[in-house]
Amino acid sequence: MTKRRMFLNAFSMNCVVHQSPGLWVRADDRMVDYKHLDVWVNLAKLLERGKFDALFLADVVGVYDVFRGSREAAARTATQLPVNDPMLLIPAMAHASEHLGFGFTSGILQYPPYSFARLISTLDFLTKGRIAWNIVTSYLESAGRAYGREGLPDHEERYEMADEYCEAVYKLWEASWADDAVVKDVERGIYANPARILDVTHDGRYYKVKGCHLTEPSPQRTPVLFQAGASPRGRAFAAKHAECAFFLGPTANVVGQYVADMRQLASASGRNPDDILSFAYMKIVTGGTEQEARRKYDDYFAQVNYDSAMALMSGWSGLDFGQLDPDMKIEYVETNAMRTMLYGFAKADPSHEWTVRDVANFAGIGGAGPVLVGSTEQIADQLEDWIDAGLDGFNIAYNITPGSFQDFIDGVVPVLQQRGRVQKDYGEGATLREKLYGPGRSRIARPHPAAEIHAATWSRP
Amino acid sequence: MTKRRMFLNAFSMNCVVHQSPGLWVRADDRMVDYKHLDVWVNLAKLLERGKFDALFLADVVGVYDVFRGSREAAARTATQLPVNDPMLLIPAMAHASEHLGFGFTSGILQYPPYSFARLISTLDFLTKGRIAWNIVTSYLESAGRAYGREGLPDHEERYEMADEYCEAVYKLWEASWADDAVVKDVERGIYANPARILDVTHDGRYYKVKGCHLTEPSPQRTPVLFQAGASPRGRAFAAKHAECAFFLGPTANVVGQYVADMRQLASASGRNPDDILSFAYMKIVTGGTEQEARRKYDDYFAQVNYDSAMALMSGWSGLDFGQLDPDMKIEYVETNAMRTMLYGFAKADPSHEWTVRDVANFAGIGGAGPVLVGSTEQIADQLEDWIDAGLDGFNIAYNITPGSFQDFIDGVVPVLQQRGRVQKDYGEGATLREKLYGPGRSRIARPHPAAEIHAATWSRP
Numbered sequence: 062m063t064k065r066r067m068f069l070n071a072f073s074m075n076c077v078v079h080q081s082p083g084l085w086v087r088a089d090d091r092m093v094d095y096k097h098l099d100v101w102v103n104l105a106k107l108l109e110r111g112k113f114d115a116l117f118l119a120d121v122v123g124v125y126d127v128f129r130g131s132r133e134a135a136a137r138t139a140t141q142l143p144v145n146d147p148m149l150l151i152p153a154m155a156h157a158s159e160h161l162g163f164g165f166t167s168g169i170l171q172y173p174p175y176s177f178a179r180l181i182s183t184l185d186f187l188t189k190g191r192i193a194w195n196i197v198t199s200y201l202e203s204a205g206r207a208y209g210r211e212g213l214p215d216h217e218e219r220y221e222m223a224d225e226y227c228e229a230v231y232k233l234w235e236a237s238w239a240d241d242a243v244v245k246d247v248e249r250g251i252y253a254n255p256a257r258i259l260d261v262t263h264d265g266r267y268y269k270v271k272g273c274h275l276t277e278p279s280p281q282r283t284p285v286l287f288q289a290g291a292s293p294r295g296r297a298f299a300a301k302h303a304e305c306a307f308f309l310g311p312t313a314n315v316v317g318q319y320v321a322d323m324r325q326l327a328s329a330s331g332r333n334p335d336d337i338l339s340f341a342y343m344k345i346v347t348g349g350t351e352q353e354a355r356r357k358y359d360d361y362f363a364q365v366n367y368d369s370a371m372a373l374m375s376g377w378s379g380l381d382f383g384q385l386d387p388d389m390k391i392e393y394v395e396t397n398a399m400r401t402m403l404y405g406f407a408k409a410d411p412s413h414e415w416t417v418r419d420v421a422n423f424a425g426i427g428g429a430g431p432v433l434v435g436s437t438e439q440i441a442d443q444l445e446d447w448i449d450a451g452l453d454g455f456n457i458a459y460n461i462t463p464g465s466f467q468d469f470i471d472g473v474v475p476v477l478q479q480r481g482r483v484q485k486d487y488g489e490g491a492t493l494r495e496k497l498y499g500p501g502r503s504r505i506a507r508p509h510p511a512a513e514i515h516a517a518t519w520s521r522p
Numbered sequence: 523m524t525k526r527r528m529f530l531n532a533f534s535m536n537c538v539v540h541q542s543p544g545l546w547v548r549a550d551d552r553m554v555d556y557k558h559l560d561v562w563v564n565l566a567k568l569l570e571r572g573k574f575d576a577l578f579l580a581d582v583v584g585v586y587d588v589f590r591g592s593r594e595a596a597a598r599t600a601t602q603l604p605v606n607d608p609m610l611l612i613p614a615m616a617h618a619s620e621h622l623g624f625g626f627t628s629g630i631l632q633y634p635p636y637s638f639a640r641l642i643s644t645l646d647f648l649t650k651g652r653i654a655w656n657i658v659t660s661y662l663e664s665a666g667r668a669y670g671r672e673g674l675p676d677h678e679e680r681y682e683m684a685d686e687y688c689e690a691v692y693k694l695w696e697a698s699w700a701d702d703a704v705v706k707d708v709e710r711g712i713y714a715n716p717a718r719i720l721d722v723t724h725d726g727r728y729y730k731v732k733g734c735h736l737t738e739p740s741p742q743r744t745p746v747l748f749q750a751g752a753s754p755r756g757r758a759f760a761a762k763h764a765e766c767a768f769f770l771g772p773t774a775n776v777v778g779q780y781v782a783d784m785r786q787l788a789s790a791s792g793r794n795p796d797d798i799l800s801f802a803y804m805k806i807v808t809g810g811t812e813q814e815a816r817r818k819y820d821d822y823f824a825q826v827n828y829d830s831a832m833a834l835m836s837g838w839s840g841l842d843f844g845q846l847d848p849d850m851k852i853e854y855v856e857t858n859a860m861r862t863m864l865y866g867f868a869k870a871d872p873s874h875e876w877t878v879r880d881v882a883n884f885a886g887i888g889g890a891g892p893v894l895v896g897s898t899e900q901i902a903d904q905l906e907d908w909i910d911a912g913l914d915g916f917n918i919a920y921n922i923t924p925g926s927f928q929d930f931i932d933g934v935v936p937v938l939q940q941r942g943r944v945q946k947d948y949g950e951g952a953t954l955r956e957k958l959y960g961p962g963r964s965r966i967a968r969p970h971p972a973a974e975i976h977a978a979t980w981s982r983p
Contacts, residue, residue, distance in 0.1 A: 075644070077713060086708045093706065096647035098617045122636070124734065132716065132734070139713030143738040146644040153613040153648070156559045171637045175583070175668040183536070183607040186557035187614070207636040209730030245554065247547045250827055252538060252600030255593065269670030273585065273593070277604040366711055 064481045067444065068454025068497065069474075070164070070340060071108050071466055074119040075147045077139035080344075080428025081460045082373065083366030085139055090461040096145065098153045100462075105154035107463055108161055111470030112484050114496055115162030115193060116154070117287065117456055118147035122171055123204030125376035128368070129383035132203075135376075138369035148180065155188040162493035164193030164287050164305075169219070169226040170208045174263070175270050178233035181284050182276035190280030190492030190503060195287035196302060198223045201376060220294045222267045227302055228510070229263040229270050234283045235515035237261050237274035253277070259518070281503050283511040285493050300326035301510065304497070305338045307456055309430045313443075316341045317450030331508050338453040338497060342430035343444075345457060345465065347472050351436045358426070358434045361460045365425035374424045387418040428458055437472035444473075445482060525942045528905065529915025529958065530935075531625070531801060532569050532927055535580040536608045538600035541805075541889025542921045543834065544827025546600060551922040557606065559614045561923075566615035568924055569622055572931030573945050575957055576623030576654060577615070578748065578917055579608035583632055584665030586837035589829070590844035593664075596837075599830035609641065616649040623954035625654030625748050625766075630680070630687040631669045635724070636731050639694035642745050643737035651741030651953030651964060656748035657763060659684045662837060681755045683728045688763055689971070690724040690731050695743045696976035698722050698735035714738070720979070742964050744972040746954050761787035762971065765958070766799045768917055770891045774904075777802045778911030792969050799914040799958060803891035804905075806918060806926065808933050812897045819887070819895045822921045826886030835885045848879040889919055898933035905934075906943060 077085045077092050084090050094100045108116055124142050125135040135142045147165040154163065163184075167177065184192045198219035199205070205213040214222060242257035263270040288303035290296055299306045306323055310316035316339075324334035346361065348354040371382045391414075415423075426432055433443050444455065459465035477483040488496065492503040505512045538546045538553050545551050555561045569577055585603050586596035596603050608626040615624065624645075628638065645653045659680035660666070666674040675683060703718035724731040749764035751757055760767045767784055771777035777800075785795035807822065809815040832843045852875075876884075887893055894904050905916065920926035938944040949957065953964040966973045 083711060085713065086711050098613065098648050102617060122640075122736065124736075132719075136714050136716040136719050137712055142734075142736065143714075144736050145647065146640050149610070149613050149641065149644050149648060151613075152559065152610050153617040156563060156614040156617070170634075172633060173631075173669055176632045179583075179607050180610065183610050186606065187559050187610060203733050207731060207733040208634055209732075250544060250547050251598055252546065253597050253604075255597040258593075258597050270668060271670075272664050272668040273603075275583065275585075275603065275605050 065448060065453070066484055067448050067452070067477070067482050068338065068340065069111075069113045069483065070115045070117040070454065070456045071104070071113055072117050072119065072342065072456040072458040073104070073462065074141065074144065075150060076141050076144040078141060078369060079119060080373070080458050081361075082138065082140060082369030082425050083364050084361060084460055087364065087461060089464050092462050098150070101150045101154050102157045104463055104466070105158045105161055107466055107470065109158050111466070111474050112478070112487065113161060114454070115164050115191075115493065117164040117193075117195065118150065118166060119195075120144065120147045120166035120168075120197075121199075121201065121204070122168060123199065123201030123207060125201070125372040126203055127379060127381050128372040128375035130381060134368040135372040138366050138372065140369045140372045148184070151184055151192070152187050155191065160191075160487035160491075160496075162191045162193060162285070162496065163188055164195055164285065166195040166197055168197045168199045168204065169223050170199055170204060174226055174229035174233065174268050175272070178230045179275050181230070182234065182274070182279045185279035185281050185284060186276075189490075190494070192281065193285035193287055193305070193493060195289065196223060196227065197289070200379070216292065217294060220290075220298050223298060224301075225265045225267050228514075229265065229268045231283060231511040231514050232261040232263055233270070233274040235511055236518040238278050239519055240278060243277050280492050281494050281505075282515070283505045285497065286505075296323060296326055297330075299323065300330050300332065300337070303337055304494075304505070304509075305340055307340050307342065309342045311431050313447040313450040313452070316447065316452060320451040336498075336506060336509070339451065340454045340456050341447060341452050342428075343447075343455045343457055344427055344430065344432040344460060345440055345469050345473065346432060346434045346460065347437055347440045347468050349436065349472070351434075351439060354434050354436060358432070362422075362426050365422070367421055367425065370421050370425035373428070374420060377429065382417060382421070385417045387416065387421070389417050391415040391417065391420060426460075430458070437476050440469075440473045441476040441480065441482070444477065445480070448482070526909060526914070527945055528909050528913070528938070528943050529799065529801065530572075530574045530944065531576045531578040531915065531917045532565070532574055533578050533580065533803065533917040533919040534565070534923065535602065535605065536611060537602050537605040539602060539830060540580060541834070541919050542822075543599065543601060543830030543886050544825050545822060545921055548825065548922060550925050553923050559611070562611045562615050563618045565924055565927070566619045566622055568927055568931065570619050572927070572935050573939070573948065574622060575915070576625050576652075576954065578625040578654070578656065579611065579627060580656075581605065581608045581627035581629075581658075582660075582662065582665070583629060584660065584662030584668060586662070586833040587664055588840060588842050589833040589836035591842060595829040596833040599827050599833065601830045601833045609645070612645055612653070613648050616652065621652075621948035621952075621957075623652045623654060623746070623957065624649055625656055625746065627656040627658055629658045629660045629665070630684050631660055631665060635687055635690035635694065635729050636733070639691045640736050642691070643695065643735070643740045646740035646742050646745060647737075650951075651955070653742065654746035654748055654766070654954060656750065657684060657688065658750070661840070677753065678755060681751075681759050684759060685762075686726045686728050690726065690729045692744060692972040692975050693722040693724055694731070694735040696972055697979040699739050700980055701739060704738050741953050742955050742966075743976070744966045746958065747966075757784060757787055758791075760784065761791050761793065761798070764798055765955075765966070765970075766801055768801050768803060770803045772892050774908040774911035774913070777908065777913060781912040797959075797967060797970070800912065801915045801917050802908060802913050803889075804908075804916045804918055805888055805891065805893040805921060806901055806930050806934065807893060807895045807921065808898055808901045808929050810897065810933070812895075812900060815895050815897060819893070823883075823887050826883070828882055828886065831882050831886035834889070835881060838890065843878060843882070846878045848877065848882070850878050852876040852878065852881060887921070891919070898937050901930075901934045902937040902941065902943070905938065906941070909943070
């Protein structure tokens with residue numbers, strides 16, 4: 062039986078500290094130069110050398126101001142603040158690469174659907190079909206205020222808004238220009254057939270759009286869709302919309318269960334579970350030997366900034382960890398998406414009871430997820446275990462950039478290639494969706510709602 | 523007396539047909555490849571070789587559907603439809619260039635102020651201070667519908683909205699992070715001083731923002747501000763906000779008068795008239811001899827697409843030229859900005875009465891403005907006349923890309939350099955604003971409203 066290959070995304074963010082609190086002060090972490098395009102272009106080239114499938118850029122609009130009730134700690138420690146726009150890094154990286162995919166996060170408060178649909182279509186052209194969108198609904202109250210609201214709409218309503226936002230942009234991507242609309246008839250001076258360009262109408266509760274899409278059909282039309290919802294409502298949303306679903310969990314078995322649940326949800330909502338690829342968040346610390354990897358880990362751990370970690374954890378969970386006794390035991394309380402994930406860790410690991418301090422240490426070195434530490438062979442073994450538990454791939458976060466990616470690419474990737482788990486070459490000229498699903502699959506497949514909109518529009522007489 | 527140097531912007535758009543209706547069918551026009559980054563990266567390199575100051579990217583959200591009451595002609599002839607996002611071209615061009623500035627058009631309906639302010643700040647970093655924003659209020663009803671309105675707000679209200687939009691983004695750029703907010707103290711693990719990062723509050727009629735800017739202070743903070751308002755309200759807006767004002771007019775004397783009026787308006791609103799640089803829209807057809815240039819012009823003229831030109835003209839003016847007798851005489855009626863400009867031509871040129879057909883021919887070969895035709899020396903003479911009439915520079919549009927720019931750069935630029943009218947070298951490491959105003963002027967100067975916001979915020983005890 063052929064082993065399933067694993068998909069590899071690098072996980073980063075256009076800021077100084079993504080999920081490695083405190084480590085920006087190291088001379089070998091170059092994220093203090095996040096404002097320079099060279100840092101990103103070099104990263105894209107490195108990832109392409111390592112045969113990564115995509116670079117996935119996180120984003121957040123709003124600030125981590127839950128810890129001690131202010132953004133003081135986040136600002137002091139550069140914890141996702143400042144945070145520059147991720148989308149604007151992509152064109153320069155796309156021009157310097159041929160195969161790497163680019164996913165970026167954009168929330169439903171950030172851009173009106175009409176503008177956002179054009180941004181994506183333009184990027185899909187500029188990357189030659191290598192673009193993905195990570196759909197988020199925001200979790201920071203400060204984001205709501207930044208966009209003129211009293212705060213965020215509640216959790217359920219945000220997902221209703223996201224459903225509607227998706228519907229509006231799907232229409233623009235799929236239901237405005239027919240596949241044969243552009244004719245480029247130089248002899249007759251006809252670029253497009255106007256009869257094959259339709260107005261889109263979306264008259265919803267949260268969004269209204271009327272007009273044709275401004276962009277002709279791009280290689281993928283609808284971008285590859287990423288989603289990371291972890292609450293029940295979020296999982297339902299992912300089951301409906303996601304092509305790549307992201308999971309956070311401490312062990313292969315725990316995440317394997319999440320994946321099994323997602324596949325069931327997908328089936329229940331009428332989709333083919335194989336159309337949803339499952340990725341686990343992961344940090345990896347590796348070296349020539351286990352000892353060398355352990356030394357690196359200890360070195361990183363010693364530089365973790367506690368306040369920075371607590372700013373992240375408090376922002377994600379909505380709970381002010383600054384008010385809690387470090388020795389207090391953590392109990393599982395399901396309230397919102399991130400809280401579920403984080404407390405899920407405490408619940409899932411039966412080896413000991415977790416305290417607030419444990420969570421701080423955990424988040425400090427791992428960010429929102431687990432850290433694998435070991436020799437290149439040991440890491441390869443563990444990643445295979447995760448894949449065998451039902452995963453399709455990983456979002457690999459870093460402790461330092463580009464060092465963590467370099468270690469992985471120079472050390473672990475060759476081992477995984479040897480084992481038939483990582484691709485040795487990219488397919489020629491393939492779109493990102495083709496890389497994930499195979500040749501001829503550039504467009505999103507039915508019965509995904511975007512594909513259904515396409516089918517319903519163009520099958521009409 | 524030293525001659526004043528002239529500033530040169532290239533004027534283009536992320537689409538097949540910007541202002542050269544019909545010419546996309548030529549084998550030597552590469553705008554059919556507008557979706558490929560190489561076209562843009564090569565253009566940026568060419569312009570930098572020609573010592574241009576900036577590439578200025580037009581944009582429109584909405585379609586040209588006034589002509590014959592539909593977008594049929596525009597879609598058929600690729601007249602600014604499809605039109606991809608301009609901003610996303612800039613990072614790739616910035617990475618491939620060192621000195622060229624990049625201005626792009628963004629309307630107040632397109633992005634919420636909080637998102638837009640971050641996009642600009644990010645671009646200002648990625649270009650190392652070479653970014654400019656062309657502020658527009660939209661003139662197509664279809665743009666309003668695309669953003670969930672019944673149509674556009676009326677002309678006066680759009681400018682009120684634009685005033686407020688500017689105020690909101692100025693606050694984010696100038697009044698959130700102090701110049702000394704970022705300390706990057708590696709020893710103490712302190713990236714920024716939280717006490718020097720303020721929340722911005724904008725609680726206006728049209729826009730509401732509350733929160734700190736997500737981006738640390740970029741090289742220019744407020745981007746270089748472009749504006750092209752031509753109506754009385756538009757001119758007043760430009761006098762208040764613009765650093766570079768754009769004009770359309772048939773002759774040096776006519777535009778010289780516009781410039782004089784703008785300088786008066788600027789003085790009246792308390793600004794230094796020298797802080798507003800005036801650019802004229804211009805097309806140039808040149809060759810080794812006048813005859814060669816004429817032949818090129820006739821060649822282009824023969825390929826003009828009438829419907830495409832009328833789609834543009836009808837969209838700009840809001841008048842359906844498809845309803846008018848081609849032999850009807852044009853009379854001057856001041857209604858909106860573009861109408862004023864276009865009819866201004868007919869009014870300003872006393873040599874003959876203009877008919878609808880004249881306007882079509884004019885727009886077909888010139889787009890929204892005049893065409894200079896001649897040998898390199900003749901063109902240089904004419905451009906000097908324009909500068910001597912009070913202009914500071916030109917927005918040079920093309921008939922074909924990159925050919926029109928190539929002809930100008932290889933033929934006219936050396937002549938103008940010889941005459942001390944075009945820079946022979948760029949200053950090292952200067953921001954765009956320094957290139958325009960001189961060393962040390964990276965930040966916008968008082969009493970511009972953005973600079974006043976900065977001063978009022980940071981002079982507080």
